[in-house]
Amino acid sequence: DLGSDVEVDAEVAEDVDEDDLLGGLKIDSTSEIDVPDRLVDQVIGQEHARDVVMKAAKQRRHVMMIGSPGTGKSMLAKAMSELLPPEELQDVLVYHNPDDGNNPKVRTVPAGKGEQIVEAHKEEARKRNQMRSFLMWIIIAIVIGYSFIIAGQILLGILAAGVIYLAFRYGSRGGDAMVPNLIVNNAETTTAPFEDATGAHAGALLGDVRHDPFQSGGMETPSHDRVEPGAIHKANKGVLFIDEINTLDIRSQQHLMTAIQEGEFHITGQSERSSGAMVQTEPVPTDFIMIAAGNLDAMENMHPALRSRIKGYGYEVYMDDTIEDTPEMRRKYARFVAQEVAKDGRLPEYSAEAIEEVILEARRRAGRKGHLTLKLRNLGGLVRVAGDIARSEDADFVTRDHVLQAKGRSRSIEQQLADDYIERRKDYELQVSEGYEVGRVNGLAVMGEDSGIMLPVMAEVTPSQGPGEVIATGQLKEMAQESVSNVSAIIKKFSDENISEMDIHIQFVQAGQQGVDGDSASITVATAVISALEDMGVDQSLAMTGSLSVRGDVLPVGGVTHKIEAAAKSGCDRVIIPAANLQDVMIEEEYEEMVEIIPVSHISEVLDIALEGEPEKDSLVDRLKSITGSALSQGESV
Ligand code: ADP
Incomplete structure (x- = not known):
C-alpha cells in the first residue's frame, strides 16, 4: 500500500458501525495513533x-x-x-x-565533494600565504639590514620595507581569489x-x-x-x-x-x-x-x-475539495489530527471526543452531504488553536470544549466582518425581520468563502417615458438585468402590466464591495419586482436564496449553509432555499431551532410563501403555476 491507502495504524473495532464518528477506532486519544514516517503516506485523500x-x-x-x-x-x-x-x-x-x-x-561534482574541494583550496591558499609571509619578512629583513648597515639610510630602509609589505598584501588577494564559491x-x-x-x-x-x-x-x-x-x-x-x-x-x-x-x-x-x-x-x-x-x-x-x-x-x-465521508476516511481524519499534533510538537494530545468534534467540523465545512472537507490547512488551523487553548490551561488533553472554543476564535476575517456587519445593521435598523413590505425582499449572499450576510433587495416600478429600463445600483447591474429579463419572460405571460413600458429600479441595500454572487439573488430580485408590480407585501421575517431559470424553476446555488446561518443571525424565522440544495445544509445546532428551512423548486412556491393577501395572491400564484407549469412540462418532454 502506498500514500493515503495506508491504513491507520491503531486498534479498530471488529465490526465497524457505519455512523461511528471515529470510524470504529478504539482509542482514548491521538497518542494511540501512529503517524506514518513518509510525507506521502500522510496525505489524506x-x-x-x-x-x-x-x-x-x-x-x-x-x-x-x-x-x-x-x-x-x-x-x-x-x-x-x-x-x-x-x-x-x-x-x-x-x-x-x-x-x-x-x-x-x-x-x-557529486554531492559532498564540493566542501572537500573548497577545503583543499583554502588549505593551499593558507600554505601559499604562509610561504609568502615568510618570504616577505626575509626580504624586509634583508632590505632593512642592507639600508642600515651598508648604506646607513634608515628612512629609505623603512620606506622600502613598507612598499614590500603592501606589495605582498595586495598580491595575496589574488591567492584568495583562487578559492571556488560553493553555491550548491x-x-x-x-x-x-x-x-x-x-x-x-x-x-x-x-x-x-x-x-x-x-x-x-x-x-x-x-x-x-x-x-x-x-x-x-x-x-x-x-x-x-x-x-x-x-x-x-x-x-x-x-x-x-x-x-x-x-x-x-x-x-x-x-x-x-x-x-x-x-x-x-x-x-x-x-x-x-x-x-x-x-x-x-x-x-x-x-x-x-x-x-x-x-x-x-x-x-x-x-x-479535490471534498472527499466521501466513510468510516475508513474518518479514521484517516483522526490520524490527520494526530499528524498535526505531532507536526506542531507542543500541543497536548487530542481526546477521542475532541477528534470527533474536528471530524464533525470537517463534515460541516464540506458544504456537501456525505462529504468531508479537504481544505485541510484551515482544519489544521483549528486543530492548533484548540491545542493552544488546551495548552494555555495546562490541560492534559485537548477536549471537545477546547475545540468548540477554538471554532469561535478561529473564524475567518470574512466571518468576523459578516458578524460585525449584521450587528451594525441591527443598530441602524436597516434589517427588517417582521411585518410585510411591498417591493422589499431579504436576500442572502456569501461573503468570502465561509460566511453569509443578509442582503435586502428593493424594487420599484414606474411608468417609463421611453422604452422601459432596468436601473440597478453599482456593480450588480448586470446580474440585476439578467434576473429581470428572466422574470419578465415569466411576467409577460400572466400580467396585464406591460413590463417593457416600465422602468424597474432595483437597489441592493448596502451591498458592500464584498463579492456578492449575483446569480443566487435572482429569485430575490424576481420576488421584489413582482411584489412591486402587483403591489403586494412581502413577508419580512422570511429570507431567500435561489437562482431562477426563464421557465421559473428555482435552481441550486452555493453557500446555503452560511446563508441560512446569516438569516438566523439576522432574526428571520423562515428561509427559502432551492430544493436541490437541501442535501448541502449542514447548519450548526444552535441555528436549527432558530429558522425553518423551506425547500422550493418553482417561483410560484416562492411567491406563495412570501406574498401577503390571500385572495389576490392565490390567483397570482395560480396564474403563474398554470403558465410556467405548462412551460415546464413542455420543457421536460423535450
Ligand atoms: P496548498 O499547497 O494546497 O496550499 P499545503 O500543502 O501547503 O496546501 O497544505 C498546508 C498544510 O495543510 C499541510 O502542511 C498539511 O498539514 C495540511 N494538509 C493540506 N492538505 C492535506 C492533505 N491532503 N492531507 C493531509 N494534510 C493536508
Whole structure:
C-alpha cells in the first residue's frame, strides 16, 4: 500500500458501525495513533493527484496542480522530493576565470565533494600565504639590514620595507581569489531537494550576482564570489514548487521555460545597473522537476508556452475539495489530527471526543452531504488553536470544549466582518425581520468563502417615458438585468402590466464591495419586482436564496449553509432555499431551532410563501403555476 491507502495504524473495532464518528477506532486519544514516517503516506485523500505525483517522480515529469488553497499541493510536492533518488545529488562550484573575470567557470561534482574541494583550496591558499609571509619578512629583513648597515639610510630602509609589505598584501588577494564559491552544497542532504519558489523575485528564482561597491583598487570582491544561486539551481535533481504560478512576471516565466528546456541556466546580476549585471557565469545545472500550482484562474493567466511545456512533458491534475465521508476516511481524519499534533510538537494530545468534534467540523465545512472537507490547512488551523487553548490551561488533553472554543476564535476575517456587519445593521435598523413590505425582499449572499450576510433587495416600478429600463445600483447591474429579463419572460405571460413600458429600479441595500454572487439573488430580485408590480407585501421575517431559470424553476446555488446561518443571525424565522440544495445544509445546532428551512423548486412556491393577501395572491400564484407549469412540462418532454 502506498500514500493515503495506508491504513491507520491503531486498534479498530471488529465490526465497524457505519455512523461511528471515529470510524470504529478504539482509542482514548491521538497518542494511540501512529503517524506514518513518509510525507506521502500522510496525505489524506487526493488519490488522483497522489498517483500522478508517484508516477511523475518515477518518470521525472513535471506536474501542474490546480485546486483550492490548503488542499495539499505543496505537501505533495514535498512528498515527491522524498521519493526521488538522493544518490544523484550534485554540488556546484563557481571558479574565478583568469581569462575573463566577468565570466566565472562552473563545475559540478557529486554531492559532498564540493566542501572537500573548497577545503583543499583554502588549505593551499593558507600554505601559499604562509610561504609568502615568510618570504616577505626575509626580504624586509634583508632590505632593512642592507639600508642600515651598508648604506646607513634608515628612512629609505623603512620606506622600502613598507612598499614590500603592501606589495605582498595586495598580491595575496589574488591567492584568495583562487578559492571556488560553493553555491550548491548537498553534503548534508538526505533526500532530493525541495525548493518552494512561490512569490520569489527574479533573483531568488533565477540566481543573482551581488553588486560590488568597490570595483577596483584592490578592495573588490572577485566576481565568482558574488554569485548566488537561484531556486532553479538549488532544486537541481529535486523538485521546484511554484504556487500561484500566474503571478510570476512574464520575463521570469520565460527564463523558467529556458531552464526547463535546457536543463541549465547561467547566473547573472538581476538588477541592470549593478556591477553584477556585467557578470555572467557558465551555465549552472537546473535539472529539476517542476510542480506548478494555482487555482483555475492561474491556468488562464499563466504563460501559454510554459503551460504547454508542462503539459507536453508531464501531467495536469485537479485537487479535490471534498472527499466521501466513510468510516475508513474518518479514521484517516483522526490520524490527520494526530499528524498535526505531532507536526506542531507542543500541543497536548487530542481526546477521542475532541477528534470527533474536528471530524464533525470537517463534515460541516464540506458544504456537501456525505462529504468531508479537504481544505485541510484551515482544519489544521483549528486543530492548533484548540491545542493552544488546551495548552494555555495546562490541560492534559485537548477536549471537545477546547475545540468548540477554538471554532469561535478561529473564524475567518470574512466571518468576523459578516458578524460585525449584521450587528451594525441591527443598530441602524436597516434589517427588517417582521411585518410585510411591498417591493422589499431579504436576500442572502456569501461573503468570502465561509460566511453569509443578509442582503435586502428593493424594487420599484414606474411608468417609463421611453422604452422601459432596468436601473440597478453599482456593480450588480448586470446580474440585476439578467434576473429581470428572466422574470419578465415569466411576467409577460400572466400580467396585464406591460413590463417593457416600465422602468424597474432595483437597489441592493448596502451591498458592500464584498463579492456578492449575483446569480443566487435572482429569485430575490424576481420576488421584489413582482411584489412591486402587483403591489403586494412581502413577508419580512422570511429570507431567500435561489437562482431562477426563464421557465421559473428555482435552481441550486452555493453557500446555503452560511446563508441560512446569516438569516438566523439576522432574526428571520423562515428561509427559502432551492430544493436541490437541501442535501448541502449542514447548519450548526444552535441555528436549527432558530429558522425553518423551506425547500422550493418553482417561483410560484416562492411567491406563495412570501406574498401577503390571500385572495389576490392565490390567483397570482395560480396564474403563474398554470403558465410556467405548462412551460415546464413542455420543457421536460423535450
Ligand atoms: P496548498 O499547497 O494546497 O496550499 P499545503 O500543502 O501547503 O496546501 O497544505 C498546508 C498544510 O495543510 C499541510 O502542511 C498539511 O498539514 C495540511 N494538509 C493540506 N492538505 C492535506 C492533505 N491532503 N492531507 C493531509 N494534510 C493536508
